Amino acid sequence: MTPGVGPVEAGPTPHFSKGGAVIPRMAAGVLAVSVAFAVAPASADPVRDGQFWIGQLGLERAWQLSKGTGVTIGLVDTGVNADLPDLTDAVLPGREFPELGAGPRDEQGHGTEMALLIAGRGHNDSDGTLGVAPEAKILPAKLNGGGTDVNSAIRWVVDHGATVVNLSLGSGTAHTADYDDGLRYAQEHDVVVVAAAGNSRTDRGVTSPADRPGVLAVSAVDRTGAFRPEVSVQGPEVALAAPGVDLTTANSPRASRGTSEAAALVSGVAALVRARFPKLTAANVVARLTGTAARPGGRGRDEQYGFGVVDPVGALTADVPPVDRNPLGTLVERSPTTVEATGRPVWPWVAGGLVALAAALGTIVFLRRQSAK
Incomplete structure (x- = not known):
């Protein structure tokens, strides 16, 4: 048994890939879908240089309208190191699932990287990481176990105020209902769920929970907006695309690539929308994100980009017709209620x-x- 890791379910040993090292972490059926590669910094300021997504997504303009104030993002991941300068006042007290006595501190770095991408405060202009929603809060649920613990973690963050949940993890398989209990609970409580679609290095197609009804499955594009098949999987369940190639943060100056990062950026955009339109249902937030995405090559949905690359400014400013149900479907049975x-x-x-x-x-x-x- 790996030190610091409790009993695991039967099956192959899952892992988080970080910095080229495979680190055993969670129980069978749960894999983070982010792979870091040792890419040489492009300049003496690799962190800021790596934040090309700020300009690519037009975030400077989006921040004039919303910075995510008042929104809590539930981060089900490897925990978060809340003592980083860029996360000062950004992280709420978290919990681990199952509890092993270590608390929500992140020994792997994956969850901390996601937190920075979502809500980094950018403590100075030279090397601080500025997240997509720099005034939102992160609620970390550190995952030590398998599918049952993922469900428990989702329910916990929802019960503690999260209106967006980021799942930069995957089962390695598709169309499994292992996470449906937590996903259904989130949908019943009007929560937007964002998940990484999967990485082509380890996955053959969109994995669960990203492929489940109602979940925003996110694929990865590079700084030119082009889909990268050597990085990201593709499939009919993909809903949105976002930058996920050669990103750096203050926590990980080596460039990383994967749909984990792409999903985190979309979670940040969802927080911007929820802050600007606090009365919108989760279904209408999803409709805004998918309905305003920048579709390369025309309109429609395809297996690489989904509805297109997420467009924060469009999602915050466009006139989007209201919907009465999630355009991606739902796990919640529709009833004659208002x-x-x-x-x-x-x-x-x-x-x-x-x-x-x-x-x-x-x-x-x-x-x-x-x-x-």
């Missing part, structure tokens, strides 16, 4: 009111009968 603008079901309140009314009428009838005796 959903308010906040995404919370109305029927429980209506039902409660009817019950209270019936009780009141019964009391009145009873009292009248008593007084008539």
Whole structure:
């Protein structure tokens, strides 16, 4: 048994790939889909040089409209090192699943990198990492186990205020319902779920949970916006694309590539949208992200880009028709209920009111009968 790792489920040993080293970490069926390569820095300032996605995605303009204030992103990953200068005041108290007594600190670096890409504060102009949503909060759920723990982690971050969940992990297989309990719970609570589609080095197609209904599966493109088949998988479940090739952060100055990074950037954009439009349902946030994406070569959806490369400015400014259901489908069975603008079901309140009314009428009838005796 690997030190610091609890009992694991049966099956092949999964791993996070980081800096070229394969590190055993989580139980069978759960693999982070990010691979780091030792790429030489392009300049004396590799971190800032690697943040080409800021210009590529037009984030300077997007930040004039939203910086993610008030939004919490649940990060189910390897934990987060909250003491980094770029994460000052960005990370909420987290938890590990299952609890092994180590807390949510990140020994692998993967989760910390995702946190920086999503909500890095950019502590100075020279070498700080500025995330997509630099005023959002990260709620880390450190994953030590397998599918059951992923479900528990998703439920926990949802219960503790996350309205966006980032899953830069995958099972290595497709169309498995192993994570449906957590995904369904998130959908029932009006949460946007973003997941890495999978890496071509280890996966043959879009893996679960990215391929599940309602989940924003993200593929990776390079700094020119071109899909990179040697990096990212493709498949009909891909919903969006985002930069995921040769990215650097203050936590990992060596350039990394993978759909983990791409998913983190999309989670940050989802936070920008939720902050600017706090009354939008998760379904309408997804509709904004997919409906405004920049589709290379024309309109429509394909297996490499999905609906296109995520466009933060478009998602924050475009006139997007409202929808009443997630355009990517859902694991939640549709019922004859109404959903308010906040995404919370109305029927429980209506039902409660009817019950209270019936009780009141019964009391009145009873009292009248008593007084008539």
